[in-house]
Amino acid sequence: MLKVMKLSKTFQSADTKVKAVDEVSFELSDGVFATIVGKSGSGKSTLLALLGALDKATSGEIYVGGENITKMGDMKLISYRRNKIGFVFQGYNLVPNLSALENVMLPMEFAGKNHPTQVKRAKVLLAEVGIDETKSKRLPAKLSGGEQQRVAIARALANHPSLILADEPTGNLDSATGDVIIKLLKDLAKKEKTTIIAVTHDSTMSAKADQHFTMKDGKLT
Ligand SMILES: Nc1ncnc2c1ncn2[C@@H]1O[C@H](COP(=O)(O)OP(=O)(O)OP(=O)(O)O)[C@@H](O)[C@H]1O
Ligand SMILES: [Mg+2]
Structure with missing residues (x-):
């Protein structure tokens, strides 16, 4: 719940003052896949950075799973980012010298989970996103863009986050592959009972969302 x-x-x-995010209010339940569309510079990435506690708000409040993250101290924020948030980026951002499986295990390693738990959860997630065992042993460079994004999505889900933030997750993919990734995000939101917010320029993607928003000059409608 967000x-x-x-x-x-x-x-x-x-000399200048930009209201990148301007008095935005909304609520999303668990299991919801939401999209935000809007022109370049409308404030989409800034909003995601605030929700992921990568940047501090000038004013306003954000509740994730009942906790007010705008009131958290730095130590709590580190744990919030690590355990409650998953990030998915346009460029996948996988660690190049780790296999797909090891990439998915990494957030669990940081969270202090034991090795067997890491392997078990990573295998479940890779199966859920459609990466088979052979491919899960490969380095990211030996996977297609769509496959790398599947691995990145599995990694984002690793620690059972409350919220997944995806900035242009299909930006580097052809439209057919992008469609598959969108369907995957929507299904995973339900299956993993998490809230997923994806920023996109693609209106066919937002048409598939459970809820969709438009951002214009920092305002969300
Ligand atoms: N660190 C910063 N310092 C100053 N201004 C910034 C900073 N980050 C973003 N902005 C400004 O805030 C506004 C919103 O930027 P933001 O990156 O959120 O847009 P966006 O909707 O994600 O655009 P795009 O679709 O191009 O990614 C823009 O006017 C931008 O120039
Ligand atoms: Mg952006």
Whole structure:
């Protein structure tokens, strides 16, 4: 469950002031796949950075699973990012010298899970995203873009996050592969009972979402 109340982020430099996120409020239940569309510069990535606690809001509140992350101290925020949030990026961002399986195990290693638990969960997740055992042993460079993004999605789910944030997850993929990834995100939100928010320029992707938003000049509608 995600609840955002009057969230704002202003970037201030010597001569200019940009309200990148402007009093945004919305709520999403567990299991929901939501998309945000909007022009370049409308504030989409800034909003995701606030939700993922990668950046601090100027004002407003964010509740994730009942906890107000805008009130958390730095130590709690580190644990929040590690355990409650999964990130998926346009460029996959897999660790190049680790196999697909090891990439999915990595967040669990950071979270202090034991090795057998890591292997078991990573295998389940890779199967869920459609990466077979042979491919799970390969390095990212030996996988297609769509396969790498599947691995990245499995990695994002590793620690049972409350929220997954995806910035242009299909941006580097052809439209057919992108469609498959979107369907996968929607199904996984339900199956893993997590909330997934994806930013996209692609209107066919947002048409498939459970809920979709448009961002314009920092406002969300
Ligand atoms: N660190 C920063 N310092 C100053 N201004 C920033 C910073 N980050 C973003 N902005 C400004 O905030 C506004 C929103 O940027 P943001 O990156 O959120 O847009 P976006 O919707 O993700 O765009 P795109 O579709 O191009 O990725 C823009 O005007 C941008 O220039
Ligand atoms: Mg962006």
